[in-house]
Amino acid sequence: MSKKHPVIAVTGSSGAGTTFVKRAFENIFRREKINAAVIEGDSFHSVTRKEFKRRSNVEPNFSHFGPEANDFEALENLFRQYGENGSGKKRYYLHNDEEATYHQKRLAGKGVTCTAGSGEFTPWEEVEPNTDILFYEGLHGLVCDTTPDQLHGGYDVARYVDLGIGVVPSVNLEWIQKIHRDKAERGYAPEATVATIMRRMPDYIDHITPQFSRTHINFQRVPTVDTSNPFIARDIPTADESFVVIRFANPKQFDVDFPYLLSMIQNSFMSRRNSIVVPGGKMLLAMELIFNPIIINMIENRS
Secondary structure, eight states, rough: OOSOOOOOEEEEOOOOOOHHHHHHHHHHHHHHTOOEEEEEEGGSSSSOOOHHHHHHHHSOOOTEEEEEEHHHHHHHHHHHHHHHSSEEOOOOOOOSHHHHHHHHHHHTTTOOOOOOOSSSSSOEEETTTTTTTEEEEEEOOOEEEOOOOOOOOOSSSSSGSSSSEOOOHHHHHHHHHHHHHHHHOOOOOOHHHHHHHHHTHHHIIIIIGGGGGGGGGGEEEEESOSSTTTSOOOOOOOOOGEEEEEEOOOOGGGTHHHHHHHHTTTTOEEEEEEEEEGGOOOHHHHOOOOOOOOHHHHHHHHH
């Protein structure tokens, strides 16, 4: 962990809503004029789309959630090196042809040749110099396994994170969101998404869920409508049809002012000494109220 070069990691399963948290941080970074090095979790996969499809056809539980499809050692090295001196290696996973074209032109402007296409990776490059904070958003921001095996020497990404945030909707809601997102954005049939959920369940249990015991703050959206069978749900419960449980591992660490939050967020209440519950529609407001003083304090401590 580092005061000079802090690392923030937002982690959650596919379909959990980590992009929503990223939006809150982008608002804070823009408002406070903070220069952040943004890291996309997909860029630390270790297989291309073509290779992933090939291996998932022959390995029953091969998934993007587990270490076989990711380079956790490279992610750990980035967090460690950034914390030490503000540098490190990053790259981009190209989700589509538009992203491929953009990065090919961007790298060409730096004199670097990139021939990677959709489903592949750009070459490794240095993190932008003189940034204030490293911000990671993805599946594995606090992954940890310190037991070496035949494939891995052990890794502990979480140890280098100064602020770890978990986005953890109730599991049925998470599945509803993923099924609908995959259909809308990728054209996947619900049956295909359900098969994906089943295939990666072992890695979900072993590598995704344990991270939320290492986070500093968790946001869990809980629907107030019936989601008993997520596989037949016709729509995603709206923000107004849910509450968000916000749990702080150690409120004193970040000087959390619960009375202030309760006064600023209408209809919020405390459920435990370290947990506040807010209406789903107030989630973005709650995030900005919570994170803004934490980020400002991080920037002040850099000096």
